[in-house]
Amino acid sequence: MMEKGLILDKVVRDFGGVRAVDNVSLSLRPGETLAVVGPNGAGKSTLVQLISGVDRPSSGSITLDGRRIDRLPPERIARLGLGRSFQTSRVFPAMTVWDSVLVGTHMQLLSNGKSGLLDPVREAAGAVLSLPFWRRRRAAQEAAAADVLKLFGDRLWPRRDQPAFSLSYANRRRLEIARVLASRPAYLLLDEPTAGMNPTETGEMTELLEQLPKLFPQIGLLVIEHKLSLVRRIADRVIVLNQGKVLVEDTPDHALDHPEVVEAYIGHPREGRKRSNAHLG
Numbered sequence: 001m002m003e004k005g006l007i008l009d010k011v012v013r014d015f016g017g018v019r020a021v022d023n024v025s026l027s028l029r030p031g032e033t034l035a036v037v038g039p040n041g042a043g044k045s046t047l048v049q050l051i052s053g054v055d056r057p058s059s060g061s062i063t064l065d066g067r068r069i070d071r072l073p074p075e076r077i078a079r080l081g082l083g084r085s086f087q088t089s090r091v092f093p094a095m096t097v098w099d100s101v102l103v104g105t106h107m108q109l110l111s112n113g114k115s116g117l118l119d120p121v122r123e124a125a126g127a128v129l130s131l132p133f134w135r136r137r138r139a140a141q142e143a144a145a146a147d148v149l150k151l152f153g154d155r156l157w158p159r160r161d162q163p164a165f166s167l168s169y170a171n172r173r174r175l176e177i178a179r180v181l182a183s184r185p186a187y188l189l190l191d192e193p194t195a196g197m198n199p200t201e202t203g204e205m206t207e208l209l210e211q212l213p214k215l216f217p218q219i220g221l222l223v224i225e226h227k228l229s230l231v232r233r234i235a236d237r238v239i240v241l242n243q244g245k246v247l248v249e250d251t252p253d254h255a256l257d258h259p260e261v262v263e264a265y266i267g268h269p270r271e272g273r274k275r276s277n278a279h280l281g
């Protein structure tokens with residue numbers, strides 16, 4: 001039977017003499033939020049690149065819903081249902097907020113298509129002649145785009161006609177997440193979603209991430225994040241990486257209060273939870 005989930009089995013990535021990812025096994029199931037944390041150089045970014053197909057493991061395997069993906073290019077992996085955001089925002093600068101999110105809804109069509117491609121003649125005819133199938137689909141896409149933009153409160157919806165380049169840094173990051181959400185991925189990989197955000201913006205993003213499993217109950221969320229207070233709030237499970245290896249895998253409180261984890265983060269074992277919280281959020 002097909003095993004549902006994103007599954008890494010003994011994944012290794014060597015760069016010359018440096019083993020950036022060392023025998024990492026993990027699984028993310030539909031409906032689950034998994035956070036991956038670790039100090040600088042732990043291998044988090046390399047892991048993201050491997051899962052999303054930007055880089056290939058030196059050994060080991062990665063499967064998505066039973067299908068090997070570790071030799072597939074990123075766009076194929078995206079069409080199989082893995083959406084991702086980047087550490088720095090990657091939006092189309094001249095496109096409006098609205099059109100950017102509509103592009104996301106279009107990605108969903110591609111991943112639903114059997115071959116991953118739409119019939120160009122039918123599509124062109126639909127658009128030029130405004131055929132019923134095309135109008136119906138367009139209306140559904142517009143409704144989906146509006147729903148996703150409204151998830152971000154008044155941050156994006158009132159700015160929907162603005163080009164992405166005119167947005168603040170935080171709004172560009174929100175837009176990137178909105179676009180990938182609009183593609184309705186089965187699994188969503190968020191690479192430091194609050195990087196560069198101030199405490200208010202981080203708080204809003206935390207609330208949104210808390211809401212996502214309620215809004216999209218089947219989505220599997222994999223979040224790479226430095227802010228451990230956010231991780232404590234959103235994650236069902238936490239994997240702590242250190243020097244490429246899985247140091248601990250547990251519930252947030254157990255994982256983040258584990259003495260080895262505290263030591264890996266701050267260089268010495270902590271003396272009490274209160275003190276560790278000051279460092280570990």
Ligand SMILES: Nc1ncnc2c1ncn2[C@@H]1O[C@H](COP(=O)(O)OP(=O)(O)OP(=O)(O)O)[C@@H](O)[C@H]1O
Nearest residue numbers: 015018019020038039040041042043044045046047
């Ligand atoms: N392309 C590369 N060539 C050589 N070494 C690399 C390469 N990419 C990563 N590394 C090394 O692999 C190790 C893990 O790096 P990685 O960027 O994955 O860690 P990280 O946990 O994402 O760190 P940070 O939190 O600082 O982003 C580091 O020692 C890094 O120097």
